[in-house]
Amino acid sequence: MSLAQRLLNGDRRALARLLTYVENEHPDGEAALSDLFGHTGRAHIIGVTGAPGAGKSTLVTALAKALRAMGKTIAILAVDPTSPFTGGAILGDRIRMVDLTNDPGVFIRSMATRGSLGGLSRASRDAVRLFDAAGYAIVLIETVGAGQSEVEIARIAQTVLVVEAPGMGDDIQAIKAGILEIADVLVVNKADRPGVDTTVRALKLMLELGHPALRANIDSHHGRMVAVTPQPEAPNGNSAFWLPPIVQTTATTGGGIEPLIAAIERHHAYLRESGTLATLESRQINTELHERLRELLLRRLLDALPPHAIEDAVARIQRRETTPHEQIAQLVDAEQQPRL
Numbered sequence: 001m002s003l004a005q006r007l008l009n010g011d012r013r014a015l016a017r018l019l020t021y022v023e024n025e026h027p028d029g030e031a032a033l034s035d036l037f038g039h040t041g042r043a044h045i046i047g048v049t050g051a052p053g054a055g056k057s058t059l060v061t062a063l064a065k066a067l068r069a070m071g072k073t074i075a076i077l078a079v080d081p082t083s084p085f086t087g088g089a090i091l092g093d094r095i096r097m098v099d100l101t102n103d104p105g106v107f108i109r110s111m112a113t114r115g116s117l118g119g120l121s122r123a124s125r126d127a128v129r130l131f132d133a134a135g136y137a138i139v140l141i142e143t144v145g146a147g148q149s150e151v152e153i154a155r156i157a158q159t160v161l162v163v164e165a166p167g168m169g170d171d172i173q174a175i176k177a178g179i180l181e182i183a184d185v186l187v188v189n190k191a192d193r194p195g196v197d198t199t200v201r202a203l204k205l206m207l208e209l210g211h212p213a214l215r216a217n218i219d220s221h222h223g224r225m226v227a228v229t230p231q232p233e234a235p236n237g238n239s240a241f242w243l244p245p246i247v248q249t250t251a252t253t254g255g256g257i258e259p260l261i262a263a264i265e266r267h268h269a270y271l272r273e274s275g276t277l278a279t280l281e282s283r284q285i286n287t288e289l290h291e292r293l294r295e296l297l298l299r300r301l302l303d304a305l306p307p308h309a310i311e312d313a314v315a316r317i318q319r320r321e322t323t324p325h326e327q328i329a330q331l332v333d334a335e336q337q338p339r340l
């Protein structure tokens with residue numbers, strides 16, 4: 001029986017093997033993904049990002065436990081973990097995690113990226129598809145919010161949680177402006193620590209000042225600032241747009257996890273009912289096609305060039321014998337010659 005078929009039959013070892021193939025770009029991985037693609041598109045894909053040490057892994061663990069208690073199956077993908085689920089964390093965290101690893105309704109996987117261009121997004125996107133096809137209702141992806149990874153998570157996830165913690169830089173400048181673009185739910189974790197209110201206030205202010213949805217709302221309310229907390233409703237009862245709620249949690253004790261799950265479910269319902277889910281998926285597929293095309297064409301071009309073609313071009317440009325523009329044209333021509 002093929003690995004893909006075994007995965008569909010619920011074989012965890014087949015899933016584990018295929019995840020390795022996908023991670024290593026093994027051709028059998030691609031083949032299995034083709035067989036499985038028709039079985040994808042059902043899972044709710046939730047991204048969890050935020051600064052190192054904000055409590056993402058602890059939060060993911062608490063979320064997974066609560067969702068399991070509600071009868072949902074969960075897959076967890078930790079991308080480039082610095083304090084992974086299996087080690088690094090303090091003993092208490094490990095003990096909490098053990099409950100999950102013995103549960104057949106949970107699958108946990110860490111994935112390292114090799115720093116290749118687009119490697120993170122391709123491997124994690126494909127891993128999510130394997131989980132999806134395997135029938136996990138919810139896929140939780142943890143990435144450290146540093147540089148590209150948080151942008152990449154927005155290209156894969158349907159609901160993005162941005163995790164903050166008190167004392168990690170509470171002024172507006174310190175909270176990266178980019179998070180508003182990607183956050184669907186803002187989580188202030190470590191709510192048991194002093195300074196939570198300051199962090200919540202800073203995030204609220206930032207939402208009021210900068211969120212595109214709220215700006216639209218201000219316009220439609222003749223320039224008056226509207227309250228941030230209640231989700232604005234359109235006349236037909238559907239949310240006209242989504243304003244990220246701010247939820248406080250204490251991941252270590254499970255505090256605030258229920259309201260967080262409620263917020264996540266509200267966001268999922270909003271995506272489905274407003275038609276945004278389909279738009280989001282089409283945008284994500286579009287981005288994926290562009291990424292893959294760019295990669296494929298670049299690799300094809302580089303493979304077809306004579307050895308040292310790039311280095312030679314660099315030297316000629318540096319000697320001012322030619323321009324980057326001219327060289328690009330020549331390199332592309334050189335690639336096309338053999339096929340004419």
Ligand SMILES: Nc1nc2c(ncn2[C@@H]2O[C@H](COP(=O)(O)OP(=O)(O)OP(=O)(O)O)[C@@H](O)[C@H]2O)c(=O)[nH]1
Pocket residue numbers: 050051052053054055056057058059081082083084089090093144189190191192193249250251252253
């Ligand atoms: N007081 C308190 N500590 C917490 C809370 N959540 C997590 N921690 C602790 O914060 C530390 C970091 O937690 P992690 O869950 O590993 O954080 P992370 O964001 O996954 O860290 P990286 O993956 O390294 O970026 C651990 O010692 C946790 O026990 C919380 O709600 N309150």
Ligand SMILES: [Mg+2]
Pocket residue numbers: 056057058081082083084142
């Ligand atoms: Mg972590």
